[in-house]
Amino acid sequence: MVKGKRIGIIYNYNENWIGGAYYIQNLIRSLNFLPENKKNELSILSASKVSFQELKKQTGYSHLKFLEYPLNYNKIERVINKVSLKIFNKKIVERKVNLDWIFPLYHIPENLKHINNLIFWIPDLQEKFLPDFFSLEEVKRRNQCCENMIVLNYPIVFSSQAALNDFNSFYPHSKNSKKVIQFAVVHPKLKQEDVNEVKFKYGVEGSYFFSPNQFWQHKNQIAIIEAVKILKEKGIAVKVVFTGKEYDYRNPDYTTNLKQKVVDYQLEKEIVFLGFIDRMDQLLLMKNAEAIIQPSLFEGWSTVIEDAKALNQTLIVSDIAVHQEQLEDKAYYFAPFNYNALAEKMVEVINNPIGKLKYDLDYSNNIKNFAVNLSQIINNN
Numbered sequence: 278m279v280k281g282k283r284i285g286i287i288y289n290y291n292e293n294w295i296g297g298a299y300y301i302q303n304l305i306r307s308l309n310f311l312p313e314n315k316k317n318e319l320s321i322l323s324a325s326k327v328s329f330q331e332l333k334k335q336t337g338y339s340h341l342k343f344l345e346y347p348l349n350y351n352k353i354e355r356v357i358n359k360v361s362l363k364i365f366n367k368k369i370v371e372r373k374v375n376l377d378w379i380f381p382l383y384h385i386p387e388n389l390k391h392i393n394n395l396i397f398w399i400p401d402l403q404e405k406f407l408p409d410f411f412s413l414e415e416v417k418r419r420n421q422c423c424e425n426m427i428v429l430n431y432p433i434v435f436s437s438q439a440a441l442n443d444f445n446s447f448y449p450h451s452k453n454s455k456k457v458i459q460f461a462v463v464h465p466k467l468k469q470e471d472v473n474e475v476k477f478k479y480g481v482e483g484s485y486f487f488s489p490n491q492f493w494q495h496k497n498q499i500a501i502i503e504a505v506k507i508l509k510e511k512g513i514a515v516k517v518v519f520t521g522k523e524y525d526y527r528n529p530d531y532t533t534n535l536k537q538k539v540v541d542y543q544l545e546k547e548i549v550f551l552g553f554i555d556r557m558d559q560l561l562l563m564k565n566a567e568a569i570i571q572p573s574l575f576e577g578w579s580t581v582i583e584d585a586k587a588l589n590q591t592l593i594v595s596d597i598a599v600h601q602e603q604l605e606d607k608a609y610y611f612a613p614f615n616y617n618a619l620a621e622k623m624v625e626v627i628n629n630p631i632g633k634l635k636y637d638l639d640y641s642n643n644i645k646n647f648a649v650n651l652s653q654i655i656n657n658n
């Protein structure tokens with residue numbers, strides 16, 4: 278194990294942004310692929326000891342320790358600081374995290390500014406392209422975070438070359454050190470014999486397409502619903518299973534409106550909503566689908582696509598830049614608002630069950646590259 282550096286990883290499990298939690302889980306899992314003398318001890322900065330214990334269990338990485346964060350002040354310390362803020366406009370009692378390196382950060386809290394090596398992370402700049410999907414306050418906050426990153430001049434990690442290109446386009450004055458780390462996923466072992474039990478559990482019968490995304494409006498689930506409607510009108514029967522947290526804080530009516538559209542189109546037998554389900558169940562349903570459909574308008578580096586690649590599963594995806602970066606020629610592409618094109622790709626998959634496109638590469642290389650790139654950033658900063 279690498280000695281010396283005190284490294285912190287910020288982690289808080291949040292079903293409302295499960296992609297962020299999966300990112301950290303897979304980041305840590307990938308480190309298991311390094312030789313023992315290249316592994317770092319990681320302090321997990323988390324508000325929940327339960328989340329930490331679950332993370333330790335899920336990742337199987339033996340060099341983890343818990344560090345409660347945000348830091349808690351006792352009653353006396355809180356009183357002292359309350360008084361000192363009134364009199365001196367500053368806290369007298371300051372608790373600090375004793376670490377050398379922290380990742381990932383979007384901004385720097387006051388009690389972390391003393392740390393020498395802070396690494397920012399930008400998964401994407403969606404707010405620049407789809408500002409109507411955010412409140413004015415959130416767009417302003419995101420823009421300010423980027424400007425602050427530039428002023429502070431710490432390194433920035435991007436999840437894709439597409440995100441780095443966007444950042445350079447909007448912030449050409451940035452002098453930060455920048456690196457792209459394309460993350461990979463590390464799956465638990467799946468028992469193929471369990472699939473029938475999982476299908477029975479959720480009432481999924483026969484063959485089906487699968488779309489496992491949180492229900493945020495930029496995920497563009499409406500494209501799938503419209504494509505299924507088109508196919509039904511042509512007498513082509515398909516089934517689509519949706520999974521994912523059914524809540525968009527920016528548009529609370531989003532899922533309700535989608536479900537109403539299904540009722541209006543009389544597609545209740547063709548389209549199934551399962552909500553947020555167990556991760557193992559989700560992966561088994563992904564592995565055994567006819568194809569995974571990912572119709573997003575915008576992504577940072579799609580976990581869904583990485584899951585499908587790791588499972589050597591067929592993908593039908595919107596033709597946005599980051600999807601093409603992730604998949605190159607290993608997917609069926611369609612323009613995200615061209616519902617007829619999506620319907621055609623679904624038919625193409627149905628008609629070619631043996632020769633349909635798959636990732637069909639050794640995914641373990643992706644995991645190893647992810648681990649090596651992370652290790653280089655950790656140990657070179």
